Amino acid sequence: MLTIADQTFSSRLFTGTGKFSSAKEMESALIASASELVTVALKRVDLKGKDDDILHHLKYPHINLLPNTSGVRNAKQAIFAAQLAREALETNWIKLEIHPDPKYLMPDPIETLKATEELVKLGFVVLPYIHADPVLCKRLEDVGTAAVMPLGSPIGSNKGLRTIDFLEIIISQSRVPVIIDAGIGAPSDAAKAMEIGADAVLVNTAIAIAKDPTNMAIAFKMAVEAGRMAFESKLGAQTHYAAASSPLTVFLDEEF
Amino acid sequence: MLTIADQTFSSRLFTGTGKFSSAKEMESALIASASELVTVALKRVDLKGKDDDILHHLKYPHINLLPNTSGVRNAKQAIFAAQLAREALETNWIKLEIHPDPKYLMPDPIETLKATEELVKLGFVVLPYIHADPVLCKRLEDVGTAAVMPLGSPIGSNKGLRTIDFLEIIISQSRVPVIIDAGIGAPSDAAKAMEIGADAVLVNTAIAIAKDPTNMAIAFKMAVEAGRMAFESKLGAQTHYAAASSPLTVFLDEEF
Amino acid sequence: MLTIADQTFSSRLFTGTGKFSSAKEMESALIASASELVTVALKRVDLKGKDDDILHHLKYPHINLLPNTSGVRNAKQAIFAAQLAREALETNWIKLEIHPDPKYLMPDPIETLKATEELVKLGFVVLPYIHADPVLCKRLEDVGTAAVMPLGSPIGSNKGLRTIDFLEIIISQSRVPVIIDAGIGAPSDAAKAMEIGADAVLVNTAIAIAKDPTNMAIAFKMAVEAGRMAFESKLGAQTHYAAASSPLTVFLDEEF
Amino acid sequence: MLTIADQTFSSRLFTGTGKFSSAKEMESALIASASELVTVALKRVDLKGKDDDILHHLKYPHINLLPNTSGVRNAKQAIFAAQLAREALETNWIKLEIHPDPKYLMPDPIETLKATEELVKLGFVVLPYIHADPVLCKRLEDVGTAAVMPLGSPIGSNKGLRTIDFLEIIISQSRVPVIIDAGIGAPSDAAKAMEIGADAVLVNTAIAIAKDPTNMAIAFKMAVEAGRMAFESKLGAQTHYAAASSPLTVFLDEEF
Incomplete structure (x- = not known):
């Protein structure tokens, strides 16, 4: 079981709500994924209405919403967005995304x-999306972050774990859960992230x-479970010289 | 369902029997893997005795034995070994491994x-272990191979799919099943092999x-299923520029 | 010609002074490298003495010293160190290295x-060593950095350009020179850095x-020149399908 | 100096004549490369005429022609082509290329x-283009090949050394020169090939x-020299933990 702040999760696959061709398709995929933490862009939420489409499709007891601040460009905007989200969605969890670069x-x-520092003081459970920067991770810990969410590769690129050398350093040093957040393009990437010891992945x-x-959601679900199980069952090391699985005998020598 | 020669398989994870610390542990892992094709080195089989340890642990209705010729160094030895195996194990399936290099x-x-050419004539179902050589694969097809088993990286190295550029060519051209055979070191490697369209993997x-x-066997089982499902559900392409999963809006602009 | 601040450089290979087995060997290598910018740790400089060994070996008209702040753990220490360096070495150039993680x-x-912001105000020409973080690079530009020095992989690891996806983004966006600073382990890495458009590399x-x-210094010198020339001569794209350099004819068909 | 058969070479950069936009441009580039072995497709040679364009541009004392059999699809065609080439170009050197796959x-x-076996018997100096297959290399040695020319990646793909794990094995075992032949897409690739101990590269x-x-030819020339020099000067190992080039001191501790 994974614990973030005061919440435990059976599933280590976190998901997002963007880019689906319909809300119906999104709902079907997210249910299939068994994901218990689903990030949703504040902009997509109808802050005034009652029948907001996306939220309507996410009303399941096992799904925790994780509003994100996508679209903001500095700390001030992010804090304002987080407060709006808290009111609208009645959760003090926030996925902090600040990307000035369009x-x-x-x-x-x-x-x-x-x-992060400010939001923690305001009582938020903060999950910041960051570059795979080991020192930044430690500094976020120091100000009370609930987890760190380093990227595997640029958002939406499907390039996988291009930052793996740094993710390994981050995981080895972290006192809070490490969630690999962006670039995971295939179940094999998600499995690999779990194999190196990540606590969870976010896939959208x-x-x-x-x-x-x-x-595809089911495939990711299985891959995350497979990768976690491999991590716990401890993989063997890579070797340079080959070593046969089958015995390297010359058992027929005498006969030829 | 995967079909090789006249046999169908529910599981696309093939396994081997080498390097386990005990026959008991091997049995437990192979059952957990749900593998239906298990390769066994002829040398390990007590060709005369009745109570051979390894075979005793592999007597399950769903397990098909695939004797291999590990240890032979040329075609002549391989054919002799295959014939011995056919008699001893009562199967005309043979995993052909000829590696003169120790x-x-x-x-x-x-x-x-x-x-391969000779064994096919002798009525064998031949599954040859080969380098990831696209032209060799076509030539093996021409002489009646039942499948091709190109390596991902050196046997026992756990280095994963170092030959992926060539595996993709082989898969795109093959008329027989492609089974990735050596070097798969983690569930993520197995998932990746399936994602690119391999028909099965062999892991030992x-x-x-x-x-x-x-x-670990369970982890591989899930990873293979995940990778296959991802292949069938069609992954999206890698992209160079990032594209946000969440909408890239500047929704707070007017307020700051 | 490369220009940083008000200085032009014929060589795009910058070097360091650490880890040599002797000062004599260092001098020989640095001269062979033709490097015109050599970083030196403040600690190595005898701030009081006249006959400091390292400086003595670096007194060549074409060599510009670049004192670094290696060993400091925060901005305050770095600024103090930079000021010491300016007095001791009579240069307002400073390579800013702040790494709290030992x-x-x-x-x-x-x-x-x-x-960086503070040192620029104090009149320094600042070259900060940083993670390969595209947004941080832009922010450093905004406060007046003279260049950015993103890492290729962890210092001293010789792992090469593990951050290449991000280096390419940095290079495409930067208005100041981009110098790849750490992890370059072989001339091929240095050539690659130049091929993707880096302005210089620092190798130690x-x-x-x-x-x-x-x-080895000569090898790096040539590799940097080769990579730069390749960048300027514009490499062709990678392709997926093979295309023969030689004509793919079937010129013998009629005869066989 | 590199020796193949009875010939010595100062340059370890071999080149080809395909794909240039003009013969003039080809001549200029090949002279700049300082290459002493230049492969030419038999088809391009006017077997009857006197004023063949390509040959005319390659008449330099330091350039040895290496006719290739590009376009043939089996051994029989290759042997015929080699004999034609020997007559036409008055050389018993042949680059053997047999690729049935278009x-x-x-x-x-x-x-x-x-x-190869047949051509050696016929007095040819044979340089076969092959997949990066370590066992095939040994077998070619056994029949008298003058060198082996394993591919780095598919011809013309510019993908670099995708077969590096196998090239390293080939180099460690070979008794004849190893020339990396296809896929080298940038000077950094050529440098890398030389760093791991290849005897030469062929770039076209x-x-x-x-x-x-x-x-670009000059860039490759320098990169090959840089890589060879690095190989001879012995690179240090990659390390996992970072190690500062500059001393990791805490020299300012007492003051802050």
Whole structure:
């Protein structure tokens, strides 16, 4: 079981709600994923209405909503967005995303640390999306972050774990859960993240843009479980010289 | 369902029997893997005795034995070994492994083609272990191979799919099942092999040397299923520019 | 020609002075490298003495010293160190290195930005060593950094350009020179850095720990020039399908 | 100095003549490369005429022609082509290329071994283009090949050293020169090939399709020299933990 702040999770697969071709398809995929933490962009939530489409499709007892601040560009905007989200969704959890860059959506380390510190003081459970920067992770810990969410590769790129050398350092040093957040493009990437010891992964694009999102969600669910189980069962080391699985005998020598 | 020759398989995870710390542990892991095709080195089989240890632990209705010729160094030895195996194990299936090199156990393309051609004529269902050589695969097809088993990386190295560029070519051209055979070191590697369209994988070392082989076998089982499901559900492409899963809005602009 | 602040450089290979087995060997290698910017740890400089060994070996007209703040752990210490260096070495150039972590020596983004801003105000030409973080690079530009020095992989690891996906983003966006600073372990890594458009590389460990540092320095010199020339001569794209360099004809068909 | 058969070479950069936009441009680039072994497709040679364009541009004392059999699909065709080439170009050197596959141009291991054996008996100096197959390399040695030319990645793909794990095995075992033949897409790839101990590289597409082929040829020339020098000067190992080039002191501790 994974624990973040005061919440425990059976599933280590977190998901997002963007890019699905319909809300119906999104609902089907997210249910299939068994994900218990689903991030939703504040903008998608109808802050005034009652029948907001996305929220309507996410009303399941096992699903915890994780509003995100996508679209904000500095700490001040992020804090305001978090407060709006808290009121609208009645949760003090916030996925902090501050990316001033509209092309690659890379996160801002300075504003993210500043906003995390402030939001923690305001009583939020903060999960910041960050570059795979080991020192920033430690600094976020120091100001009370609930977890860290380093990226595997640029958001939406499906490139997988291009930052793996740094993710391994982050995992080895972290006192809070490490959730790999962006770039995971295939179940094998999710499995790999879990194998190196990540606590969870967040997957959105790769599920949403698959030809069959619901089955892809199931594939990710299994891959995350497989990777976690492999981590716990301890993989052997890579070796340089080959070593046969089958005995290397020359048992027929005498006969030829 | 995967079909090789006249046999269908529910599981796309094939396994081996080497390197386990005990026959008991091997049995437990292989049952957990749900593998229906298990390769066994002829040398390990007591060709005369009745109470051979390994075979005793593999007597399950769902398990098909796949004797291998590990230890032979040329076509002539391989054919002799295959005939011994057919008598001893009462199967005409043979995993053809010809590796004259004792250090890296790399397979011999010339002897392998020669032995395949001969064994097919002798009524065998031949599954040859080979380098990830696209042209060799086509030539093996031409002489009636039942499948091809290209390596991902050197046997026992756990290095994963280092030959992926060539595996993709092989898969795109093959008319027989493609089984990735060596070097798969983690469930993520197995998932990746399936995602690119392999028909099955053969895993031995990574399960056998894990701290908990039985749970590792389960992890591989799930990863193979996840990878296959992802292949069938069609993954999206990698992209260079990032694209947010969440909408890239500037929704707070007017307020700041 | 590369220009940083008001200085032009013929060589795009910057070097360091650590880890050489002797000052004599260092001198020989650095001269062979033709490097015009050599970083030196403040600690190594005898701040009071006249006959400091390292400086004595670096007194060449073409060599510009670049004192670094290695060993400091926050902005305040860094600023103090920079001021000491300016007095001792009579240069207002400073390589800013702030790494609170003693194991991986990863740089601190927050303190680095803070110190850069302050040092620029104090009249320094600042070259900060940073993680390959595209947003941090833009923020450093905003406060007047003279260049950015993102890492390729952890200092001293010789792992090469593990951050290449992010280096490419940084290079495409930067208005100041981009110098790849850590992890470059072989001439091929340095060539690659230049091929993707880096303005310069800083190499130390790979030269210093080579069996023959002087020849290794020459190898790096040539590799940097080769990579830069390739960048300027524009490499062709990678392709998926093969395309023969030689004509794919079937010129013998009629005869066989 | 590199020796193949009875010939010594100062340059370890071999080149090809395909894909240049003009013969003039080809000549300029090949002279700039300082290459002493240049492969030419038999088809391009006007077997009857006197004023063949390509040959005319390659008449330099330091350039040895290496006719290749590109376009043949089996051993028989290859042997015939080699004999034609010997007559036409008055050289018994032949680059053996047998690729029945028109899409990826992957070489055929069986026909290549057969043709090599026959051609050696006929007095040829044979340089076969092959997949990076360590066992095939040994078998080619056994029949008298003058060198082996394993591919780095598919011809013309510019993907670099995708077969590096196998190239390292080949180099460690070979008694004849190892020339990396296909896929080298940038000077950094060529440098890397030399760093791991290859005896030479053959580059064609990457030079021919560059915007400035002549300068690209110079870049490759320098990169090959850099890589060879690095190999001879012995690179240090990669390490997992970082180790500072600069001393990791806490020299300012007492003051803050």
